[in-house]
Amino acid sequence: MDIILLERIEKLGTIGDVVTVKDGYARNYLLPNKKALRANSANKAVFEANRERLEKENEVLRGEAEKTGEKVAGAEVVLIRASSNSGQLYGSVTVRDIVEGLAAQGHEVTKKMVILENPIKTLGVFEVRVRLHAEVDVMVKANVARSDDEAELQRQGVDVMKSMFDEDQAEGTGGFTEAVDPTLEPGEIPADMLDGGDDAEDEEETEA
Numbered sequence: 001m002d003i004i005l006l007e008r009i010e011k012l013g014t015i016g017d018v019v020t021v022k023d024g025y026a027r028n029y030l031l032p033n034k035k036a037l038r039a040n041s042a043n044k045a046v047f048e049a050n051r052e053r054l055e056k057e058n059e060v061l062r063g064e065a066e067k068t069g070e071k072v073a074g075a076e077v078v079l080i081r082a083s084s085n086s087g088q089l090y091g092s093v094t095v096r097d098i099v100e101g102l103a104a105q106g107h108e109v110t111k112k113m114v115i116l117e118n119p120i121k122t123l124g125v126f127e128v129r130v131r132l133h134a135e136v137d138v139m140v141k142a143n144v145a146r147s148d149d150e151a152e153l154q155r156q157g158v159d160v161m162k163s164m165f166d167e168d169q170a171e172g173t174g175g176f177t178e179a180v181d182p183t184l185e186p187g188e189i190p191a192d193m194l195d196g197g198d199d200a201e202d203e204e205e206t207e208a
Contacts, residue, residue, distance in 0.1 A: 001026045002039035004047050007058060008134040009035060015055060016047065058134075065133030072109065072130060073138035077101030078151045081144055083123055087161040093120035093144055098128055102140065120144060123161055125154050 001023045008014040009030070012021070018039045021030065030036040037043040047054075079097055083089050095114045102109045115129040126142045145151035150160050 003030060003036040004039050004043060005036050006047075006054060007035055010134075015058060016051060018044075062133050062135050065136040068108075069132050069136050069138040072102065072107050072132070072140060074140065075102060075105060075107060076141040076143055076155070077105075078143045078145070078148070080147065080151070081123070083146055085164065087123040087164060089121050089123070089144070093126075093142055098140070098142060101142075102130075123150070123154075124159075 002018060002020050003026055005013050005015055005017045005019065013019050026036065026038075031038070037047060077098055079093055079101065081089050081091070081093070093116075095111050095116055098114050098116075099109055099111050109130055109132075113131050115131055117129065120126050120142060123144050123146065126144065127139050128142050129137055130140055131137050143151050143154055145154055145160065154160055
């Protein structure tokens with residue numbers, strides 16, 4: 001379907017561009033959200049008659065978003081979650097969690113503005129995109145930890161998950177561990193571990 005963009009759409013174009021998109025994308029998202037018009041002769045005429053007004057309105061909204069962005073950019077949302085010993089969360093961090101965390105800091109952000117590139121399912125600090133306007137994106141941080149103390153460590157740049165892994169490795173190799181002989185069958189005991197070892201075998205041969 002050919003459409004006329006009423007605002008900048010990432011990877012498509014900016015106000016006034018006529019582009020071709022899939023019918024479903026146009027019908028289910030762009031048209032109902034008033035981000036575009038069908039590119040027929042009537043709509044083209046309507047757009048051109050209102051182009052100046054639309055561009056001025058967009059400029060005002062972009063300016064407001066930029067001011068908001070100065071306050072929101074770099075904000076950190078601390079989310080305390082339970083996790084496994086490997087750092088995997090029991091569940092995941094959602095867009096709502098980010099929105100509520102920002103709201104608690106006085107930032108008015110809607111769920112539609114928060115863009116999670118990938119689901120957050122582990123402990124750590126993650127960059128989250130917030131689209132305040134079609135032309136204004138800012139980044140905030142989601143600090144996902146098991147406690148406030150761990151969140152503070154992560155804020156300082158400590159890799160808590162790596163520390164957990166290192167501790168597990170240290171505990172797992174804390175005792176004496178024999179090297180494994182790859183030539184042995186499962187359950188077979190190395191000859192040098194048998195009582196007497198080679199000396200015992202030599203004595204048996206001598207007695208014979």
